[in-house]
Amino acid sequence: MTTFTTERTSEPVPLERAATARARRRGLLGRDGIEGALLLAPANSVHTLGMRFPIDVAYLDRTSRVLAVRTMRPGRVGLPRPRARAVLEAEAGAMERWGVQRGARVAVQDG
Structure with missing residues (x-):
């Protein structure tokens, strides 16, 4: 399972990667939620057209x-x-709970 942490994250957060162009275009479209977060890379913008x-x-x-x-x-x-090279997406409110804020470094762990 792939996870990520920051300096302020108390425990690892589940992470999905959208590695293909198709997966990045789709993002979280068509889902009712996500457990953890989705990493879009490379990416520097997103849209929520059609999101639920x-x-x-x-x-x-x-x-x-x-x-x-x-x-x-x-x-x-x-x-x-x-300057963005990747985008991390999650349900609203999750970033604050995890301590993901401007200036924090996100560390991805594969395992």
Whole structure:
């Protein structure tokens, strides 16, 4: 199972990777929720057109440092983040619970 942590995460968070272009385009569309988070890489923007629930979005730079965290309601289009290389998506409210905030570094562990 793949997980991620930050300096403020008390325990590892389950993580899915969207590694193909098709998986990145689909993201969380068609789902009613997610256990943990979804990592879209490479990516620098997302949309919530057709989504069923609001999501938290964390934009990560090339060193996996969080550039910004936003909550997006369904039916929105996010602006591209020029320095972002990956995007972490989760259900709204999850990023705050996990301590994912601007400046935090996300560490992914495969296992």
